[in-house]
Amino acid sequence: xxxxxxxxxxxxxxxxxxxxxxxxxxxxxxxxxxxxxxxxxxxxxxxxxxxxxxxxxxxxxxxxxxxxxxxxxxxxxxxxxxxxxxxxxxxxxxxxxxxxxxxxxxxxxxxxxxxxxxxxxxxxxxxxxxxxxxxxxxxxxxxxxxxxxxxxxxxxxxxxxxxxxxxxxxxxxxxxxxxxxxxxxxxxxxxxxxxxxxxxxxxxxxxxxxxxxxxxxxxxxxxxxxxxxxxxxxxxxxxxxxxxxxxxxxxxxxxxxxxxxxxxxxxxxxxxxxxxxxxxxxxxxxxxxxxxxxxxxxxxxxxxxxxxxxxxxxxxxxxxxxxxxxxxxxxxxxxxxxxxxxxxxxxxxxxxxxxxxxxxxxxxxxxxxxxxxxxxxxxxxxxxxxxxxxxxxxxxxxxxxxxxxxxxxxxxxxxxxxxxxxxxxxxxxxxxxxxxxxxxxxxxxxxxxxxxxxxxxxxxxxxxxxxxxxxxxxxxxxxxxxxxxxxxx
Numbered sequence: 001x002x003x004x005x006x007x008x009x010x011x012x013x014x015x016x017x018x019x020x021x022x023x024x025x026x027x028x029x030x031x032x033x034x035x036x037x038x039x040x041x042x043x044x045x046x047x048x049x050x051x052x053x054x055x056x057x058x059x060x061x062x063x064x065x066x067x068x069x070x071x072x073x074x075x076x077x078x079x080x081x082x083x084x085x086x087x088x089x090x091x092x093x094x095x096x097x098x099x100x101x102x103x104x105x106x107x108x109x110x111x112x113x114x115x116x117x118x119x120x121x122x123x124x125x126x127x128x129x130x131x132x133x134x135x136x137x138x139x140x141x142x143x144x145x146x147x148x149x150x151x152x153x154x155x156x157x158x159x160x161x162x163x164x165x166x167x168x169x170x171x172x173x174x175x176x177x178x179x180x181x182x183x184x185x186x187x188x189x190x191x192x193x194x195x196x197x198x199x200x201x202x203x204x205x206x207x208x209x210x211x212x213x214x215x216x217x218x219x220x221x222x223x224x225x226x227x228x229x230x231x232x233x234x235x236x237x238x239x240x241x242x243x244x245x246x247x248x249x250x251x252x253x254x255x256x257x258x259x260x261x262x263x264x265x266x267x268x269x270x271x272x273x274x275x276x277x278x279x280x281x282x283x284x285x286x287x288x289x290x291x292x293x294x295x296x297x298x299x300x301x302x303x304x305x306x307x308x309x310x311x312x313x314x315x316x317x318x319x320x321x322x323x324x325x326x327x328x329x330x331x332x333x334x335x336x337x338x339x340x341x342x343x344x345x346x347x348x349x350x351x352x353x354x355x356x357x358x359x360x361x362x363x364x365x366x367x368x369x370x371x372x373x374x375x376x377x378x379x380x381x382x383x384x385x386x387x388x389x390x391x392x393x394x395x396x397x398x399x400x401x402x403x404x405x406x407x408x409x410x411x412x413x414x415x416x417x418x419x420x421x422x423x424x425x426x427x428x429x430x431x432x433x434x435x436x437x438x439x440x441x442x443x444x445x446x447x448x449x450x451x452x453x454x455x456x457x458x459x460x461x462x463x464x465x466x467x468x469x470x471x472x473x474x475x476x477x478x479x480x481x482x483x484x485x486x487x488x489x
Contacts, residue, residue, distance in 0.1 A: 049179060049191075049193065049231065052179065052229070052231060052232070052233045053179070053181070053191050055233045056164060056179070056181055056227065056229055056233045057131050057181060057189060057191070058130070058131050058132075058162040059105060059106045059107075059161070059162045059163050059164040059227070060103060060104070060105055060106075060131065060164075060181045060182065060189065060226055060227050061103065061104045061105070061106060061113060061128050061129060061130055061131070062101070062102075062103060062104075062128070062129040062183045062189070063101070063102045063103060063104045063113075063115050063119055063120065063126065063127075063128055063129075063138070063152070063225060064101055064126070064127040064128075064129065065102075065119070065120050065122075065123025065124075065125065065126050065127075101183065101186050101221075101222045102115060102116060102119030102120075102182075102183075102222060102223075102224045102225040102226075103115065103119075103181075103182035103183050103222065103223055103224065103225045103226030103227075103239075104119075104128065104152060104225045104226070105164055105225070105226065105227045105235060105238065106161045106162060106163050106164070107163055107164060107166075107235075107265060108161075108163060108265075109160040109161050109162075109163055110153075110156075110160075110161070111136070111153055111154040111155060111156050111159075111161055112141070112151060112152075112153055112265070113128060113138065113151070113152040113153070113154065114149060114150070114151060114152075114225070114238060114261060114264075114265065115149075115150050115152060115224075115225030115238075116148050116149065116150065116224045116225040116238065116240050117143045117144060117145050117147075117148045117149055117150045118148055118224065118240075119150070119224050119225045120140060120143065120150050120152070121143065121145075125137070126138040126139070126140065126152065128152065128154050130161075131189055136154035136155065136156070137154070138152040138153065138154045139152065139153050140152060141153050141268065142268055144264065146276065147256065147260060147264060147276075147344075148240055148256065149238065149256060149260075149261060149264050150225075151264070151265065151268055164227060164229065164233070164234070164235045165233075165234050165235065166234060166235050166258050166261070166262050167229075167230050167232075167234035167235060167236045167258055168258070168259065169213065169236050169237060169257035169258040169259045169260075170257075170259060172196055172199070172213070172230070172236055173196065173199075174195075174196050174197065174198060174199060175195055175196060176195060176196045176230060176231075177193065177194075177195055177230070177231050178193070178194055178195060178196055178215055178217055178228055178229065178230060178231075178236065179191055179192065179193055179217065179227075179228070179229050179230075179231070180192045180193075180194070180215065180217040180218065180219050180223060180226065180227070180228050180239055180253070181226055181227045181228075181229065182219070182222060182223035182224070182225070182226025182227070182239065183222045183223070183226070184218075184219075184220035184221065184222040184223050185220060185221060185222050186222055187222075192217045192218040192219070193217055194215050194216040194217030194218070195215065195216060195217075196213060196214070196215055197214040197215055197216050197252070198213075198214040199213060199214070212237075212240070212241070212254040212255060212256065212257070213228065213236065213237045213254065213255045213256075213257055214252060214253070214254055215228060215253050215254075215255065216251050216252070216253070217253065218253070219239045219242050219253030220242070223239045223253075224239060224240055224241075225238060225239070225240075226238070226239055227239075228255045235258050235261070236255070236257070236258050237255030237256055237257050237258055237261070238255055238256045238258075238261055239253055239254070239255045240254060240255060240256050241253070241254045242254070257341075259345060260341065260344070260345055263276075263344075263345045263346075263347075267347060276343075276344040276345075276346075276371070277343045277344060277345070277346035277347060277348060277350060277369035277370070277371070278312075278313070278343065278348070278369060278370045278371055279312065279313045279314045279319075279343055279352075279367060279369055279370065280308060280309035280312020280313055280314040280315060280370065281305050281307065281308055281309070281312070281314045281319060281325075282305070282306050282307035282308075282309075282475055282476050282477075283303040283304060283305055283306065283325065283336040283339060283340070284303070284304050284306050284336050284477050284478065285300070285303070285304070285335045285336050285337075286300040286301075286302055286303075286304055286324070286335075287300060287480075288300060289465065289480040289482065290304060290467075290478060290480055293465075293467050293480060294322065294324050294357070295324075295357060295359065295360030296324055296326075296357060298326075300335075301326065301332060301333070301334050301335070302324040302325060302326045302333055302334075302335075302357065303324065303325045303333055303335060303336040303338075303339040304322075304323075304324050304336070304478060305319060305320065305321055305322065305323045305324070305325065306321060306469065306475075306476040306477050306478050307321055307475070307476035308320065308321055312370065313367045313368055313369060313370045314367060316367070317365050317366065317367035318365060319354070319356070319365060319367075320358065321469070321476075322358070322445065322478075323356045323357065323358050324356065324357040324358075325339060325354050325355070325356055326355045326356065326357050326362070327354065327355030328342055328343075328352060328353075328354060328355070329352055329353055330353070330355075333355075343369060346369050347369070348369055348370055348371035349368060349369065350368065350369045351366065351367075351368050352366070352367060352368075352369060353365070353366045354366075354367070392458050392463075392464060392466045392481070392483055393429055393458045393466060393481060393483075394424075394427055394428070394429070394483060395423060395424030395426070395427030395428075395429055395430070396420060396422075396423055396424070396427065396429045396434060397420070397421050397422040397423075398418040398419060398420055398421060398440065398451050398454055398455075399418070399419055399421050399451050400418065400419070400450050400451045401415065401416060401417060401418065401419050401439060401450075405419045405421075408437075409436070409437035409439075410437075411437075411439060411471070415439050415441075415471045416439075416441075416449060417439045417440050417441045417448045417449070417450075417454070417471070418439065418440045418448050418450060418451040418453070418454035419437065419438070419439050419440075420434055420435065420436055420437065420438045420439070420440065421436055422436060423435060423436065428481050428482055428483040429481050432479050432480065432481045432482070433479060434468075434470070434479070434481070435472070437472075438470045438471065438472045439470065439471040439472075440454055440468055440469075440470060441469040441470060441471055441476070442467075442468065442469035443457040443458065443466060443467075443468060444457070444463075444466060444467050445467065464482065464483040464484040465480060465481070465482050465483070465484060466480065466481045466483070467479075467480050468480070468481060
């Protein structure tokens, strides 16, 4: 082996691998591979992210907010004896300055900064500290709790600030290397490395748009609003939340995807405000039972329409409750969160085509996005089921939606049907999630107008799998109650 080949092997060994695992196996008398096949600089390139950090760090800032809060005072201070030593106090509280800490990303050279809404929420004075330690007072251009994003602006007197370019978050993959840059715990700008652990996480509850990038790059308090970048230094997300039992990082951090962040910024620049597309539907995910009931044959992909807002773009286009939206502009819709995010990333006035499954038949519906800028007998008058009932919904007790029920369960005037007043804890209905206060709107696609009709529909049902349309917790959903294995059936 000549000197060039030895240098190449040494470069591989510097990466922690054995040379024989990386170089192609060749007979002992074969000529060695040319030196240019393994650049001498490979070890340096692969062993450090310093060039990426050097490009990225100047565009990531610290965001401080200051607010004045009332702090309780020890009640002994109201005693005149103590007041003469510690100074008088009027009342039981006094003011103190409270500070919160987060991070931000400069996305435009004029000093436009993106951060999380929860970082600046409630702050009276907002200060941005650059990586070179200079500080600027910032004003809030827009704060959007729906996405947990906020846009700030600092005045650099014409200075062109360093920025981060955007990456297409739709193109990242699980396993991609990423860096998180921010100011955890106020210790100063910090860089951590990890991978993309998962995509499209929906159970984070950090915003209305549940579609987060999950990473194991360490994210701690103070990282919120900072940068999650790829190995080219492009912004792929804004870290917003962590999963933790202790308040510190435990291996699961979540970031708002850059495509949603970019929409927020473009909407602001174009219209002067943040606008998210809206079509006027409430959608939910499918499970195997619902998919079978609504004629879906490709697993559980799609978004089930549980409610359509009157006079909305969807209503005017003919979308109906019970439709399953399977595609958007020719791209498959995996679930309700994916549809919600895709529409939210659009601007009002966007012409779209939805692929819809209705009664087992596919159709295409075109529409234009908008912008989200009875008296009775008493609540327990009727029962849907008793222990020896041969119908369905055994163990569920209902009543008319009268004024007493509306007040008790906070049911809006627009909601009509039969209100559930009691659910037996060992029933199939309880297992399906039915609760007192839910209003039955439909039973097996038949509209319910009152408790009597609900009783009749439940008695007439022969299939022990009952599809219900419910008003529940302020929204409309479908759920399926399976009593086929219930002892009561």
